[in-house]
Amino acid sequence: MILDGKCPIGPIEKTWDQHRFDMKLINPSNKRKFKIIMVGTGLAGGAGAASLGELGYNVEAYCYQDSSRRAHSIAAQGGINAAKNYPNDGDSVFRLFYDTIKGGDFRAREADVWRLSQVSNNIIDQCVAQGVPFAREYSGLLSNRSFGGAQVSRTFYARGQTGQQLLLGAYQALARQVKAGTVKLKARTEMLDLVMVDGVAKGITYRELSTGEIKTSWADAVVLATGGYVNVFYLSTNAMGCSVTAAWKAAKKGAYMANPCYTQIHPTCIPQSGEHQSKLTLMSESLRNDGRCWVPKRKEDCEKPASEIAEEDRDYYLERKYPSFGNLAPRDIASRAAKEQCDDERGVGPGKRGVYLDFENSINRVGESTIRERYGNLFDMYEKITDEDAYKQPMRIYPAPHYSMGGLWVDYNCMSNIPGLFVLGEANFSVHGANRLGASALMQGLADGYFVIPYTIGNYLAGVKPGEVTDEHPEFKKSLEETKSSLDKLLNIKGKRSVSSFHRELGKIMWDNVGMARSKESLTEALKAIPALREEFWQNVKVTGDTKGRNSQLEDAGRVADFLEFGEMLATDALHREESCGGHFRVEHQTEDGEATRDDENFAYVAAWEFKGANKAPELHKEPLKFENVKLAVRSYK
Amino acid sequence: MNLTLYVWRQNGPEGQGKLEQYEAKNVSPDSSFLEMLDEVNQELIETGIDPIEFDNDCREGICGTCGCVINGRPHGPQEETTACQLHMRQFKDGDSLTLEPWRATAFPIVKDLVVDRSAMDRIIESGGYTSAYTGQVGEANQTLIPKPLAEYAMDAAACIGCGACVAACPNGSAMLFTSAKVAQLASLPQGKVEAAERVKAMTATAIANGFGNCSNHYECEAACPKGVSVKFIAKLNREYIKALPK
Secondary structure, three states: OEOOOOOOOOOHHHHHHHHHHHOOOOOHHHHOOOEEEEEOOOHHHHHHHHHHHHHOOEEEEEOOOOOOOOOHHHHOOOOEEOOOOOOOOOOOHHHHHHHHHHHOOOOOOHHHHHHHHHHHHHHHHHHHHOOOOOOEOOOOOEOOEOOOOOOOOOEEOOOOOHHHHHHHHHHHHHHHHHHHOOEEEEOOEEEEEEEEEOOEEEEEEEEEOOOOOEEEEEOOEEEEOOOOOHHHHOOOOOOOOOOOHHHHHHHHOOOOEEOOOOEEEEEEEOOOOOOOOOOOOEOOHHHHHOOEEEEEOOHHHOOOOHHHOOHHHEEOHHHHHOOOOHHHOOHHHHHHHHHHHHHOOOOOOHHHOOEEEEOHHHHHHHOHHHHHHHHHHHHHHHHHHHOOOOOOOOEEEEEEEEEEOOEEOOOOOOEOOOOOEEEOHHHEOOOOOOOOOOOOHHHHHHHHHHHHHHHHHHHHHOOOOOOOOOOOOHHHHHHHHHHHHHHHHHHHHOOOEEHHHHHHHHHHHHHHHHOOOEOHHHHHHHHHHHHHHHHHHHHHEEOOOOOOOOOHHHHHHHHHHHHHHHHHHHHHHHHHOOOOEOOEOEOOOEOOOOOEOOOHHHHOEEEEEEOOOOOOOOEEEEEEOOOOOOOOOOOOOO | OOEEEEEEEOOOOOOOOEEEEEEEOOOOOOOEHHHHHHHHHHHHHHOOOOOOOOOOOOOOOOOOOOOOEEOOEEOOOOOOOOOOOOEHHHOOOOOEEEEEOOOOOOOOEEEOOEEOOHHHHHHHHOOOOOOOOOOOOOOHHHOOOOHHHHHHHHHHHOOOOOOHHHHHOOOOEOHHHHHHHHHHHHHOHHHHOOHHHHHHHHHHHHHHOOOEOOOOOOHHHHHOOOOOOOHHHHHHHHHHHHHOOO
């Protein structure tokens, strides 16, 4: 089937304004009759729930954390982009649009990216009004810094805690609506099913994680803002609780999963130190403003301390390969370059899977105190984890799974192919194409939450009779029973292997075969290994405890079960996409000097997969991508 | 390294809790405190014992989910460090560690080391925000904020809401937590408008939820993993007094 993204037509700069005018409205006094479920309270979900509550809708917001302030958006460090052009360095809405399309390796929809760029400036205004303490100049004006994939300084930041401050802004706006009574917050809950009535999303089934109770809730529309899925790699920069579960439950009810193979491997993470490790920690991309990436030129120097390697024996490989962007090359490119050096046996640190990020030049140029002011918390975190002082010796970094550009398919209105099911933020696929640029995730989450969903959901609800279907409908009881029996099934396997041992093994399969470099052989291998592991899981997993009360083993088991199905779809997508683009690198498709080779003739489309059941091949639906405002070109950062 | 753990086990809010002894064997000094607990839990699962429940999520020291009292200190012995960022190299082979949940009237125990901190959310709900509706605001650079003021606000805003300050306080007070939000917003032009109502509502909510008063022990500052200063409590008190006649 050919999918239609329902993008408005006409001059790109008018699309969003015209669309806003064309959409139907709901009378203020009627809004309270509509009930909306928001799952997830990160930047997209928190901002969305707060804004919908402000408009007067009757909102229920769910999060698995014990408080809506803790979603993993909070861990974003570096910053948020906007096209304010405060530094007078040539930025504009069009340039942000252009950089994002190009940064995404021409695999995103133009209209969606335009809208994102257009509202980027409103986001900064909104956050400042909420009291977000952005960095400022001595003049009292807002400060900017540069980020990967851009040659202008358009990134706003709050020390190394930008995500935290933006999320707290959204959380506080949400708290205000909770007090006003427009939003009912249900913390420590996990969505375990999407309830459909006659092909339309009408509610969810969820587990209360403290009491273990399974409940259902109805709504006139369901919004998922449930983040990304890179914990399928087990070791990633995501929080322990991040999972594909909510999105996957929707996929199992017919929502298409778009471009799942577009995963972002972030170049600057702390390398793995041992088998005990439960997660990897990101070091913000902003560090590449002042840090220089290098490895020794000679293999035999790799064991030496960095200080004993002379300047002329160092290979500043990003500056060498990409002279115009240098250390600020986009993430996919910087990650692959790091891997290349390590594959060439010139990596450093334990296992030689690491490269240096060196601040010595910057410390000599601007002084240690300035570096401390800019990145102090990151250097402290690095020291706590590695026991090394990065002011005195270079950091060691290595790429790690960080973000998913792919996600549930949505149209221009952020609605999935299931009527009434909307998807926001990282959980959808819409704007980042095959690679996300730094400081764009916060921008997208808040754009979707504050400035997109409040408009587009009204357009949908205008055609819905409020409360037409409630949880008295038999589908809710059915969903409840199915959910209960699936949890019982997990508990009754009573096998020998722990949940986390399965997750670790899945992660290893994914990282070795579907990671930074993918080949037909490796993907075929993964497609054999994943179903085999899944089968073993359902025979041999050991889930302790019962369904009553808190049981984190049971929670994890459900999430790993979903990853074991989803991982196969991810690998299937990666195998089908016979090109290299952005975060998806197929070794068969590269130039002589190792750059990605896109195939616009055959693959300039969104691959939206329909789940057909475990152990059945998913069905591919395509949405062709048209580029009318940005010329398709080979992406070069040289 | 090998350690002996004494861990608070409590089956639910109504249950009778007690300390149970477990051995943590072959712990890597490079593993984090929570990774050490993961490994202990793996052993417990293998021997058929329910694993120790503890809250955690980002494991980067920013989400504020994790935390327990380790040998009497919230988040353990290292200054300005959350339990997830605490690494085992801070301990010695043969050490004994006693792990307890946050203990405070306002934090009922959910299970083992997990507590219910929703009372902190209720403090924020009562006024910890500016009432800026989405989309109705002016251009960001119209309001100048002196850099030192922005830095002061950011120092306060760094609070991660973990509750260690409450657990450390002999009065179970949430004064440091409350003051951090009051100070951040009261120091910025955007938050000044509602400053008086905010400080009154937030302090009243804290008391109504069972948090105690501040009697200047400063244990909160010592326990805070983000180094939030007690000077913000002074700011709260000043804001409170200013608000009284209003």
